Amino acid sequence: MHRLKQSFNDLKMRNKFLIIYFITVLVPILISNTVFFSQMTTNFIEQKREDTELITEQTSEEFKQLIDQAIGLSTSLYLDVRLYEFFNYEYPNLVEYVQEYNAVINQYRKTVPLYNAIEDIRFYTTNPSMLYAGGIHQLATTGEAQDWYNQLNATSLPTLIERKDEAGVQLAIYRPLDYFTLYTDFQNIVNINLNPRAVNNVLNNAAVQGNIYLLNDKQDILFSTNGQETEDQTVFVADEYDRDTYHVSEHIFRDDYLQGWSVVTVVDESIYTKELFESARFIILISIMNFILPGLLIVYISKSFHTRLINILDHTKKIAKKNFAEYPHVKSKDEIGQLANQINRMTRKINQLFNEVFKANLEKKDLELREKEAQLSALQSQINPHFLFNALETIRMRSLIKNEDETAAIIENMAGIFRNSLAWGRNWVTVNDEVRLIHAFLEIQAYRFGDKLKYRINVEEDLFNFEIPNLAFLPFVENASIHGVEPLKANGKITVNITKTAMGLRFVVEDNGVGIAESTLTTIISQMENQEEMGNQIGIQNAYYRLKLYYKDRFRFKIESEEGIGTTVTIDLPAQDSILEPYLKKIDKQTFTEEQNND
CATH class of the missing domain: 1.20.5 (Single alpha-helices involved in coiled-coils or other helix-helix interfaces)
Known part of the structure; x- marks a missing residue:
C-alpha cells in the first residue's frame, strides 16, 4: 500500500x-x-401528467372567471333601482321613452366592450309601452323563448343556459329583475350573452399537448380545442380512451350555476415517448462531449497548476535569499492565488516588521544619544552637585534658625529646582511633580521682582496623578517669565491652567508681557517644526522636540501672541501612553534606583 x-x-x-x-x-x-x-x-411522464392537471385546473379557473364577470354584471343590474323604474313605467310617448333609454339602458350597453367575457346585454319585458329595439325585447313565455324561460324555475339567482344553433354554442346568463318588490307591474328579465370567442381563447391558450373539452352536466361537448372532433362527437365518453395510452384529466365545477359542468383534458402519452427519444440522442451527444472535453481540460489545468506552482517555488527561494519583493503574478482567486496572496502578505509583514524594528532601533539610539549629551552637559555644568545641594540645605536651616523665613523659603525652592535638575534621567513625572517645580520657579521669580510679578496656578484635582514627560511645561513658564514679564516695569502676571479634556490634558500658560512680533512668532514656529537652532529659545525648542519624540503627531501645540498684549501657549496631551513610554519608564526605573544608591 x-x-x-x-x-x-x-x-x-x-x-x-x-x-x-x-x-x-x-x-x-x-x-x-x-x-x-x-x-x-x-419523472418526465409524471411531470407531464402533473402539468396536465395544473393546466386543467388553470383552464377551469379562467373559464369560471368569465362566468363570474357575467354574474357580477348581472348582480349590478339586479340591484340598480333605475332599471326597475325604467321598466315599470308606462311611457305616454316615444320621445320620453327614448330619453329614458339613453339615460339608463344605453349607459349599460356602452360598458359591454369593457368586459372581454361579455358579448351583449339584452332585456326582456312585458311592458307594452316600450319600443322593442336596441337590446329591449318583448318577453314571450311560449315558442322559442319557452326553453330558457322554463329553466329559470322562478328563481332570483342567475342561471347559466346554453343554446346550440348553426353558428355554434351560445352561453348566456338569465336573471329576473325582482329585487325591489315595489316594482311588480311588469315582468322583466336581464340576459347577458357570453362571448364564444373568449371561451375558445381560454381553451386554445392552454399550453397542453392534447385536447381540452368543456362539458355541461349532461357530458355534452360545448367547446373544445379540436373543432372537427366536436362536430363528429357531441357527447364525451371517457371510457373510450385507453388509460395506458391516454392521460385524462378532469376538473368538475362545484358552483351552483355550474353544478355538474367540467373541463376535461385528454393527452396521448406517445407524444412524451417521442420527446424522450429525441432527448436521448442529445444525452448521448452530451456524454461523448463529457468524455473528450474533460480530458483536454484536465491536461490544460494540470499544465497551468504546474507552471504556477513552479513560479511560486522560485519566488520563495528568492525570499529565502532576503529578496522581499512581492510575487507579481497574482490574478487568480483559487487556492494557488490565495497561496500567492499569503506569500505576498507574509513578505509585506516581514518588510513592515523589519522597518519597524529598524526605525525603533534608530529612535532608541537617537534618544540614548540625546540623553548622553544631556548627561555630559549636566556633568560639565555641575561642580560636585551633592555638595552644592547640601550647602543650600545648610544655608536654609541657618536662615530658619535666624527667623529669616522668606530667605529660607526661597532657598528651599532653589533646592527643589536643583534637586530636579539632578534627576535628569527621569523621563516621566506626575502633573503634581511638574506643578510643584513650576511653583518653586515662580516663587523665586516673585522674590526677585517683588510686586512686579504675580502668578496664579489652577489644576483640576483629577489630573494630579496624570503622567507627563519630565519638564514638559516648565520651559514655557520660564519663557513667559523671562521673555514676557521681565521686560515690563510693573504689573506682570502669569496664569497657568491645567484642565481635563476629551483628548486627555490641556496645559495653558498665559502672560501679559511684551508679546512677540508676528514675524518673530512665525520664525519661532518654523524653527520649532524644522528643528532649527533658536538661540535663546533653546529651552522651549527642546521641550517641543521631546513632546514630538514621545507623542509623535498625537499632541497639539499652539502659540498665540500680540505685541503689547501678551503671549499664550496651549498644549494638548493625549491620555493614552506614547509609543516610547514603556521604554522610557524602564529607563526611569533604572535611574530612580541609581539615585537611591547615590544618595
Whole structure:
C-alpha cells in the first residue's frame, strides 16, 4: 500500500488528473447516465401528467372567471333601482321613452366592450309601452323563448343556459329583475350573452399537448380545442380512451350555476415517448462531449497548476535569499492565488516588521544619544552637585534658625529646582511633580521682582496623578517669565491652567508681557517644526522636540501672541501612553534606583 501510494505521488500532475478522471468521472458517467435516463423517463411522464392537471385546473379557473364577470354584471343590474323604474313605467310617448333609454339602458350597453367575457346585454319585458329595439325585447313565455324561460324555475339567482344553433354554442346568463318588490307591474328579465370567442381563447391558450373539452352536466361537448372532433362527437365518453395510452384529466365545477359542468383534458402519452427519444440522442451527444472535453481540460489545468506552482517555488527561494519583493503574478482567486496572496502578505509583514524594528532601533539610539549629551552637559555644568545641594540645605536651616523665613523659603525652592535638575534621567513625572517645580520657579521669580510679578496656578484635582514627560511645561513658564514679564516695569502676571479634556490634558500658560512680533512668532514656529537652532529659545525648542519624540503627531501645540498684549501657549496631551513610554519608564526605573544608591 505504501509503495502504491509512493508510486502515485511520483507521477506527474497531468497523469494524476487523468487517473482521477477515469476513476471518478468516466466510469461514474456511464453508470449514472443509464440510471439517469431510466429515472428521467419515469419523472418526465409524471411531470407531464402533473402539468396536465395544473393546466386543467388553470383552464377551469379562467373559464369560471368569465362566468363570474357575467354574474357580477348581472348582480349590478339586479340591484340598480333605475332599471326597475325604467321598466315599470308606462311611457305616454316615444320621445320620453327614448330619453329614458339613453339615460339608463344605453349607459349599460356602452360598458359591454369593457368586459372581454361579455358579448351583449339584452332585456326582456312585458311592458307594452316600450319600443322593442336596441337590446329591449318583448318577453314571450311560449315558442322559442319557452326553453330558457322554463329553466329559470322562478328563481332570483342567475342561471347559466346554453343554446346550440348553426353558428355554434351560445352561453348566456338569465336573471329576473325582482329585487325591489315595489316594482311588480311588469315582468322583466336581464340576459347577458357570453362571448364564444373568449371561451375558445381560454381553451386554445392552454399550453397542453392534447385536447381540452368543456362539458355541461349532461357530458355534452360545448367547446373544445379540436373543432372537427366536436362536430363528429357531441357527447364525451371517457371510457373510450385507453388509460395506458391516454392521460385524462378532469376538473368538475362545484358552483351552483355550474353544478355538474367540467373541463376535461385528454393527452396521448406517445407524444412524451417521442420527446424522450429525441432527448436521448442529445444525452448521448452530451456524454461523448463529457468524455473528450474533460480530458483536454484536465491536461490544460494540470499544465497551468504546474507552471504556477513552479513560479511560486522560485519566488520563495528568492525570499529565502532576503529578496522581499512581492510575487507579481497574482490574478487568480483559487487556492494557488490565495497561496500567492499569503506569500505576498507574509513578505509585506516581514518588510513592515523589519522597518519597524529598524526605525525603533534608530529612535532608541537617537534618544540614548540625546540623553548622553544631556548627561555630559549636566556633568560639565555641575561642580560636585551633592555638595552644592547640601550647602543650600545648610544655608536654609541657618536662615530658619535666624527667623529669616522668606530667605529660607526661597532657598528651599532653589533646592527643589536643583534637586530636579539632578534627576535628569527621569523621563516621566506626575502633573503634581511638574506643578510643584513650576511653583518653586515662580516663587523665586516673585522674590526677585517683588510686586512686579504675580502668578496664579489652577489644576483640576483629577489630573494630579496624570503622567507627563519630565519638564514638559516648565520651559514655557520660564519663557513667559523671562521673555514676557521681565521686560515690563510693573504689573506682570502669569496664569497657568491645567484642565481635563476629551483628548486627555490641556496645559495653558498665559502672560501679559511684551508679546512677540508676528514675524518673530512665525520664525519661532518654523524653527520649532524644522528643528532649527533658536538661540535663546533653546529651552522651549527642546521641550517641543521631546513632546514630538514621545507623542509623535498625537499632541497639539499652539502659540498665540500680540505685541503689547501678551503671549499664550496651549498644549494638548493625549491620555493614552506614547509609543516610547514603556521604554522610557524602564529607563526611569533604572535611574530612580541609581539615585537611591547615590544618595
